[in-house]
Amino acid sequence: RNALFATLLSHGTAGEKALLKVTSCTTSLEEFLDAQLRWDLLWKLYVRDERFKDAAAVLAAMAEKDVSGNHAPPTTAHADVRLSDRVGYLCAAIENARKAAEYGDVQSAKLASELQDRLDVMRVQLKAISELKASLRFSAVASVSGRVVAESEVARSREAAALELEQKLYSLSELLNTFAVPHQLFETQLAILGCANHRDDALVRRIWLQVLDSAVEARANESERDGGGAARIVALISRLSSEFASVPHAFPLEFVVECAERISYMRRTADAQGWRELGYSAIAEAFLRGGVPLG
Numbered sequence: 001r002n003a004l005f006a007t008l009l010s011h012g013t014a015g016e017k018a019l020l021k022v023t024s025c026t027t028s029l030e031e032f033l034d035a036q037l038r039w040d041l042l043w044k045l046y047v048r049d050e051r052f053k054d055a056a057a058v059l060a061a062m063a064e065k066d067v068s069g070n071h072a073p074p075t076t077a078h079a080d081v082r083l084s085d086r087v088g089y090l091c092a093a094i095e096n097a098r099k100a101a102e103y104g105d106v107q108s109a110k111l112a113s114e115l116q117d118r119l120d121v122m123r124v125q126l127k128a129i130s131e132l133k134a135s136l137r138f139s140a141v142a143s144v145s146g147r148v149v150a151e152s153e154v155a156r157s158r159e160a161a162a163l164e165l166e167q168k169l170y171s172l173s174e175l176l177n178t179f180a181v182p183h184q185l186f187e188t189q190l191a192i193l194g195c196a197n198h199r200d201d202a203l204v205r206r207i208w209l210q211v212l213d214s215a216v217e218a219r220a221n222e223s224e225r226d227g228g229g230a231a232r233i234v235a236l237i238s239r240l241s242s243e244f245a246s247v248p249h250a251f252p253l254e255f256v257v258e259c260a261e262r263i264s265y266m267r268r269t270a271d272a273q274g275w276r277e278l279g280y281s282a283i284a285e286a287f288l289r290g291g292v293p294l295g
Contacts (some may be wrong), residue, residue, distance in 0.1 A: 001025055005032045020044055043092075052100035053108045059093035060115055062086075063122075064169060083126055083166050090119045120195050121172055125165055128179050128188040132162040135183070158183055172196050186211040187240070194250035205255050211240070212259050233263065234286040241290025253292065257283070 005028075008015040020041065022029050026049065033042040039058050046055035063086045094115045100108035136155050161179055170178065172192050180188040189207050193200065215236050237260055244251040260283045284294050 001028045002032055005029060009036070009038070016041060020048060043096075047096065052096040052103070053105055053111070056093045056097040056100065056108065056111060056115070059089045059096065060111075060118075063089035063093060064118070083122065083129065086169070087119065087122050087126065090115060090122060094119065121175075122169070124172065124188065124191045124195050125170060125175060127191050128175055128185055129162050129165045131185045131188050132158045132165070132179075132183060135185070184210075184214070186214060190244060190250050194244065194247035197249070199249040201249075201252065204250055205252060208252065208256055209259060212236075212256075212263060216263055230282060233260075234282050237283065237286035238289040241287050241292045243290075245290060245292045257287070257294065260286075 005019060005022075008019045011018075019029070026045070030042065030045060033039070033045065039062050043055040043058040043062075046052070046058065062081075065081075094112050097108045097112035097115060101112060136158055161183055165179065172195060176189065176192050179185060180192060186207050190204065190211070193204060193207075212233075215233065237256075241251075241256075245253075261280065264279060264283060287294050
């Protein structure tokens, strides 16, 4: 049987599909796929047989395996798995755990909740990668871990950090202290506080000031070239409102509105090119687009 399974497996996608149609010796097939580290097919076999809890367990293991050395998650190509792939595996694991719970498996309901918590942390890690890559477009001089360094060194440091985040899973504490604070990832800092359900009003207000002020500074030179400063800040406010409005302790609405109005007043008073359109109506529209209507 193993010889037959191996032959089918060697025929690529078509062979894999044929393998998953085998029903006469399911136990042998399960053992074969596990021995071959083909968990990407094993979980599908479990789903086929409505063993949703087992499928969830395999998918969770695929999502959280260490990609370094010889411990890469088993996939068709045995290639390094990107963080976005891990998120996909974990989403599928949660879906299968919930299906198992619908069949009355109490443990699966608990598993789904635990996996959701892990997924929330993974998404914060994804945000850190996104913010690191976005930051590479701005700031000729920046501070990293308290040192003022040249743009090229900042870029190298942030590129290396983004690569590290793709290769390994980190806890919220590690994301904060190893990446978000040293690399001034202010949006990620807010996401960490939100995910951890940590309430610190003074800290959150300070971070929001940094988010908005750094956004204005980073876009100032671009605005002088193309006159799009107001539009960029409106887009930023809209995006962040949509992302954080459901987390009140990370989204002090009145304070954020005050900050936006201050930026509007200062930039328009300076008569800076590209900022004249950043009036109250534009700010109100930005919050509205983010699902936060102002009274």
